[in-house]
Amino acid sequence: MIENRPFLNMAAHLVLILGVCIVALPVWVAFVASTHGPTAFMSGTIPMWPGPDLVKNYSQMLGAGVSTSGTPPVGVMMFNSLIMALSIAIGKIVISVLSAFAVVYFRFPFRGLAFWCIFITLMLPVEVRIVPTFQVVADLGMLNSYAGLSIPLIASATATFLFRQVFLTIPDELTEAARIDGAGPMKFFRDILLPLSRTNIAALFVILFIYGWNQYLWPLLITTSSDYYTIVAGIKRMADAVDGLPQWHLVMATAMLAMIPPVIVVVAMQRLFVKGLVETEK
Amino acid sequence: MKRTIFSNQLLPWLLLAPQLIITFVFFLWPAAQAIRQSFLREDAFGTRTTFVGLENFVRLWNSPEYLNSLQVTAVFAISVTVLSMGLSLLLAIAVDRMIRSTRVYTTLLVWPYAVAPAVAGILWWFIFNPTIGIMPYLLGQIGYDWNHIQSKSDAMTLVVIASAWKQISYNFLFFLAGLQAIPASLREAAAIDGAGPVRRFFDITFPLLSPTTFFLLVVNIVYAMFDTFGVIDATTEGGPAQATNIMVYKVYFDGFVGQNLGSSAAQSVVLMALVLVLTVIQFRYVEKKVAY
Amino acid sequence: MASITLNNVGKIYAGGARAVGGVNIDIADGEFLVLVGPSGCGKSTLLRMVAGLESISEGEVRIGDRVVNEVEPADRDIAMVFQNYALYPHMSVRQNLAYGLKNRGTPKAEIERRVGIASDILQIGPFLDRKPRALSGGQRQRVAMGRAIVREPAAFLFDEPLSNLDAKLRVAMRLEIKELQKRLRTTSIYVTHDQLEAMTLADRLVVLNGGQIEQIGTPLEVYRRPASAFVASFIGSPAMNLIEASAVPHLPGTAHAGHVGIRPEDLTVTADGPIQMTVMAVEELGAQRLVHGRTGDARITITLPSDAPLSDDLRLSYRPNALHLFHKDTGKRVD
Numbered sequence: 001m002i003e004n005r006p007f008l009n010m011a012a013h014l015v016l017i018l019g020v021c022i023v024a025l026p027v028w029v030a031f032v033a034s035t036h037g038p039t040a041f042m043s044g045t046i047p048m049w050p051g052p053d054l055v056k057n058y059s060q061m062l063g064a065g066v067s068t069s070g071t072p073p074v075g076v077m078m079f080n081s082l083i084m085a086l087s088i089a090i091g092k093i094v095i096s097v098l099s100a101f102a103v104v105y106f107r108f109p110f111r112g113l114a115f116w117c118i119f120i121t122l123m124l125p126v127e128v129r130i131v132p133t134f135q136v137v138a139d140l141g142m143l144n145s146y147a148g149l150s151i152p153l154i155a156s157a158t159a160t161f162l163f164r165q166v167f168l169t170i171p172d173e174l175t176e177a178a179r180i181d182g183a184g185p186m187k188f189f190r191d192i193l194l195p196l197s198r199t200n201i202a203a204l205f206v207i208l209f210i211y212g213w214n215q216y217l218w219p220l221l222i223t224t225s226s227d228y229y230t231i232v233a234g235i236k237r238m239a240d241a242v243d244g245l246p247q248w249h250l251v252m253a254t255a256m257l258a259m260i261p262p263v264i265v266v267v268a269m270q271r272l273f274v275k276g277l278v279e280t281e282k
Numbered sequence: 283m284k285r286t287i288f289s290n291q292l293l294p295w296l297l298l299a300p301q302l303i304i305t306f307v308f309f310l311w312p313a314a315q316a317i318r319q320s321f322l323r324e325d326a327f328g329t330r331t332t333f334v335g336l337e338n339f340v341r342l343w344n345s346p347e348y349l350n351s352l353q354v355t356a357v358f359a360i361s362v363t364v365l366s367m368g369l370s371l372l373l374a375i376a377v378d379r380m381i382r383s384t385r386v387y388t389t390l391l392v393w394p395y396a397v398a399p400a401v402a403g404i405l406w407w408f409i410f411n412p413t414i415g416i417m418p419y420l421l422g423q424i425g426y427d428w429n430h431i432q433s434k435s436d437a438m439t440l441v442v443i444a445s446a447w448k449q450i451s452y453n454f455l456f457f458l459a460g461l462q463a464i465p466a467s468l469r470e471a472a473a474i475d476g477a478g479p480v481r482r483f484f485d486i487t488f489p490l491l492s493p494t495t496f497f498l499l500v501v502n503i504v505y506a507m508f509d510t511f512g513v514i515d516a517t518t519e520g521g522p523a524q525a526t527n528i529m530v531y532k533v534y535f536d537g538f539v540g541q542n543l544g545s546s547a548a549q550s551v552v553l554m555a556l557v558l559v560l561t562v563i564q565f566r567y568v569e570k571k572v573a574y
Numbered sequence: 575m576a577s578i579t580l581n582n583v584g585k586i587y588a589g590g591a592r593a594v595g596g597v598n599i600d601i602a603d604g605e606f607l608v609l610v611g612p613s614g615c616g617k618s619t620l621l622r623m624v625a626g627l628e629s630i631s632e633g634e635v636r637i638g639d640r641v642v643n644e645v646e647p648a649d650r651d652i653a654m655v656f657q658n659y660a661l662y663p664h665m666s667v668r669q670n671l672a673y674g675l676k677n678r679g680t681p682k683a684e685i686e687r688r689v690g691i692a693s694d695i696l697q698i699g700p701f702l703d704r705k706p707r708a709l710s711g712g713q714r715q716r717v718a719m720g721r722a723i724v725r726e727p728a729a730f731l732f733d734e735p736l737s738n739l740d741a742k743l744r745v746a747m748r749l750e751i752k753e754l755q756k757r758l759r760t761t762s763i764y765v766t767h768d769q770l771e772a773m774t775l776a777d778r779l780v781v782l783n784g785g786q787i788e789q790i791g792t793p794l795e796v797y798r799r800p801a802s803a804f805v806a807s808f809i810g811s812p813a814m815n816l817i818e819a820s821a822v823p824h825l826p827g828t829a830h831a832g833h834v835g836i837r838p839e840d841l842t843v844t845a846d847g848p849i850q851m852t853v854m855a856v857e858e859l860g861a862q863r864l865v866h867g868r869t870g871d872a873r874i875t876i877t878l879p880s881d882a883p884l885s886d887d888l889r890l891s892y893r894p895n896a897l898h899l900f901h902k903d904t905g906k907r908v909d
Binding site: 005016137156160168213252262267 | 284285286287288290291293294295297298300301302304305306307308309310311312313315316319369372373375376377379380387388389390391392393394395396397398399400401402404405406408409414416447450451452455456459479508509511512515516530533534537538543546547550553554557558561
Binding site: 171173176177178179180181182183195196198 | 625626627646647648649652653654656657658659660661662663664665673674677678721
């Protein structure tokens with residue numbers, strides 16, 4: 001800020017408060033809805049202030065679910081989401097950090113080709129090749145399994161590039177010192193490279209956890225058994241299945257529960273989250 | 283390039299193996315299948331497949347539904363991009379003026395990034411629900427009869443708002459970073475040269491922000507085209523009357539619900555070509571051309 | 575402890591460019607050898623070949639009795655101190671020192687003993703549990719040397735270890751390295767581009783230029799009898815005056831001489847000296863001053879005590895045996 005203009009400062013605050021309200025509006029409405037009983041929606045419009053049934057609604061969803069919807073209790077779906085998000089995040093990090101190590105620290109025939117194979121995955125988002133990929137997973141008998149939920153999504157050009165970038169900034173002298181100190185490639189990887197990439201790994205983990213948790217199309221397709229429903233994919237089934245009169249208070253409670261874990265991750269680890277976002281786009 | 287390398291020949295392949303195997307099995311092979319399938323046609327019973335050359339593509343080109351989908355996608359992507367980037371830029375400029383409250387406002391604005399597109403869709407669907415939603419009620423007060431289940435434009439508005447809402451945090455963070463990277467001395471120099479706040483924004487800030495803006499333009503178009511499947515599926519399912527049937531949704535719908543594999547594969551190939559172009563643009567031009 | 579022998583060593587890069595050629599050096603056990611030359615002269619490449627960080631294209635390198643051309647760096651029984659120290663940033667000083675020993679399976683008690691000795695010698699005991707980024711430049715430099723000492727290697731290899739330090743610290747650390755090396759009597763090869771550092775540290779120094787050895791000798795030999803015009807201009811500060819031989823009349827036996835050299839301190843001011851010098855600038859150094867000027871078309875510099883009288887025109891004389899003559903084609907010394 002250069003000169004002091006109280007009017008502009010006021011305007012900026014106003015814009016921001018309005019912005020924060022708009023951004024928060026849908027979540028507030030959902031939260032309010034999730035605290036009322038089923039009859040609150042009969043009057044025609046949704047109430048704007050929280051009702052008395054918060055504990056009742058949430059404990060019902062977590063424990064029992066809505067029997068008519070064919071979805072399991074939300075607790076089970078959240079557990080599935082957690083497994084999927086963790087497998088995707090950890091899987092992507094592990095295979096990417098290994099490939100980046102191979103590409104940066106070794107010279108071997110067809111290195112360029114290997115690099116291009118990884119690069120090309122950038123251009124093939126799952127939405128684009130959804131039918132044949134589903135076919136492959138079905139042929140491998142991976143439908144309705146945690147492996148089927150996560151493994152097809154863990155190849156990652158972005159993460160590989162990120163680690164490649166990180167490794168390239170690590171001074172050569174460090175590698176040379178380690179060689180003179182008698183560290184072979186895997187020892188160097190474990191003792192030097194991994195510890196030095198710690199914050200990058202953490203930042204990437206935050207982004208990938210959210211990515212994994214928020215998957216929708218993929219779990220929707222490959223889970224037909226309700227045992228493997230994830231919460232983000234399950235919520236739609238719930239809203240659909242309660243035909244005629246959706247039980248809005250319960251659907252919204254589920255929506256809140258689907259948001260809470262990733263939102264907590266973003267807010268609690270804001271610095272890592274921002275670092276991860278910026279780095280993965282480089 | 284590293285000066286120091288290890289000389290092992292087998293080890294790098296072992297390290298690459300997991301990534302390469304997954305890439306091959308779940309990316310390259312399916313993509314090749316899509317390309318192959320796009321030149322084939324199955325008969326009605328799925329018993330015989332014949333090679334039909336480019337016929338699937340020709341049919342797409344002559345299909346009013348597909349052309350409609352292209353148009354819908356373009357309108358949708360541009361609307362989402364403009365709405366989300368416009369709002370985010372405004373918010374970022376406001377936060378950039380702040381000294382002490384930057385962090386608080388940032389925290390209050392970034393969390394929607396964590397909300398899944400499908401959940402964002404559900405939330406806005408609820409708000410715009412014609413019978414009990416709050417927005418139709420408010421719009422009714424000023425005489426507008428909202429109904430996204432019947433009105434094409436209402437449906438498009440709904441999916442645009444839901445998709446743009448989710449993307450605000452992302453754009454905001456990058457705009458804010460871009461603004462904070464502009465040296466204060468430049469704006470101070472302009473102020474000494476007699477430029478007021480508005481002039482400074484258009485003469486100094488906005489031009490220097492152009493690399494960020496262009497980068498976000500590409501990212502937002504990619505987001506709107508490929509990552510909004512959840513929003514569409516949770517709200518309009520492409521309707522009413524194809525009004526929100528964007529390309530990614532149509533690929534899925536024709537392939538899984540319609541079981542029209544040849545057409546779906548041809549659509550996949552078109553989409554791959556689009557991603558290819560967008561990726562090339564991102565890598566070629568984002569870094570160099572619009573930078574100062 | 576060991577001698578090191580370089581036998582006709584050369585380096586040719588993959589593209590065919592030659593970095594070093596025909597280098598023969600015998601380094602005695604316990605000797606402090608300095609490789610000095612301008613940047614790009616191949617001195618670092620040579621050191622890295624001894625370390626095993628660069629492959630050896632020609633000739634052989636022996637450490638002790640063993641040809642080490644194909645031996646891994648870790649197995650050459652050497653330790654290296656890098657220009658940027660190359661301390662592992664995520665490990666404490668203690669872990670940095672111990673890492674190489676641990677990798678060799680040295681028993682814990684022995685590691686502790688050696689780390690203790692090294693930290694006593696270098697006075698880094700108080701910092702043992704700190705991370706490198708919490709240390710000053712000089713302390714990091716000490717830790718880098720500590721990492722070399724604990725290994726008790728046959729040879730120390732130093733790659734411009736002082737060039738990241740400020741001038742004052744550089745002088746202090748230079749002396750420390752020298753004392754340390756005398757105390758441990760470990761064969762050392764030290765690379766620098768700084769001729770003063772080379773002069774002060776070396777038992778013998780090797781002047782390199784364009785990948786070739788220009789001269790090997792003790793600092794005083796090299797200073798007093800530079801083997802070529804290049805060495806003459808590179809070693810010594812202020813640099814030797816080099817004047818085209820044709821500009822100097824009445825020179826004895828100079829048929830092949832291209833340049834005549836004379837050190838600034840070998841020119842003295844006398845009332846009837848044969849050389850006339852027009853003074854152009856004076857730099858005060860405290861105890862003495864540098865006087866720059868010209869004689870004919872040639873620029874020359876002389877050093878004078880700071881209390882010597884100055885005038886715009888000086889007459890200079892010299893002892894005939896203070897002249898150095900260099901061949902007009904090869905630049906080599908002509909005697």
